[in-house]
Amino acid sequence: xxxxxxxxxxxxxxxxxxxxxxxxxxxxxxxxxxxxxxxxxxxxxxxxxxxxxxxxxxxxxxxxxxxxxxxxxxxxxxxxxxxxxxxxxxxxxxxxxxxxxxxxxxxxxxxxxxxxxxxxxxxxxxxxxxxxxxxxxxxxxxxxxxxxxxxxxxxxxxxxxxxxxxxxxxxx
Numbered sequence: 001x002x003x004x005x006x007x008x009x010x011x012x013x014x015x016x017x018x019x020x021x022x023x024x025x026x027x028x029x030x031x032x033x034x035x036x037x038x039x040x041x042x043x044x045x046x047x048x049x050x051x052x053x054x055x056x057x058x059x060x061x062x063x064x065x066x067x068x069x070x071x072x073x074x075x076x077x078x079x080x081x082x083x084x085x086x087x088x089x090x091x092x093x094x095x096x097x098x099x100x101x102x103x104x105x106x107x108x109x110x111x112x113x114x115x116x117x118x119x120x121x122x123x124x125x126x127x128x129x130x131x132x133x134x135x136x137x138x139x140x141x142x143x144x145x146x147x148x149x150x151x152x153x154x155x156x157x158x159x160x161x162x163x164x165x166x167x168x169x170x171x172x
Contacts, residue, residue, distance in 0.1 A: 003096050003116065004088060010119070011084035014077045021074035022144075025067055029148050032063045036155045040162050049167040056159060064152065071145055076109070079130075083122035 039052060100118035105111075133141065 003101055004091055006116070007084045007087050007091075007119065010115070011081055011088070014080040014084070018074055018077040018081060021070050021077060025070045025074065025144075025148060028063055028067050028070070029151060032060070032152060033155055035059055036159045039159055043166075047166075047170070049163055049170065053163060056163075060152075060156065067148065067152075071148075079123050079126050083119055083126055086122055086126075087118055 036056070039056065096118065100116060102117045103114040104117050104120055105114045106120060130141075139146070
């Protein structure tokens with residue numbers, strides 16, 4: 001297998017992995033929005049505000065922790081795919097050098113995974129550029145995350161207002 005073939009296969013594999021992470025995030029967000037919607041439209045559920053609040057808090061905590069974790073994995077996969085793409089493009093113009101192909105592993109992020117040094121270097125460069133982005137570039141780059149978290153915040157606010165109103169009716 002040539003280095004180009006290797007990088008191409010890695011790119012394909014992590015591209016598919018990225019898509020699976022996106023689907024998991026979408027499913028988890030849909031489950032949360034469905035759960036909150038069910039709580040919003042059921043008056044009898046809100047007769048026990050403390051129980052409903054604790055149920056919501058537990059669900060929200062676990063689900064949003066899961067979504068954050070999936071976003072982290074998704075971001076790693078995106079960095080991996082983009083690094084593969086860059087290497088394939090660079091190797092079109094300038095053939096790789098044998099030192100670029102030295103296998104290395106990175107602990108603990110990619111425990112036990114050995115990849116060519118050039119790929120690790122490209123991923124490090126990409127991560128450094130990512131950290132140095134300006135505010136507007138960061139916002140544009142995080143549109144998917146902003147949409148997911150924004151929907152969660154909006155529906156959570158609607159639920160909390162509804163639960164507060166129901167609790168006030170019970171008290172008075």
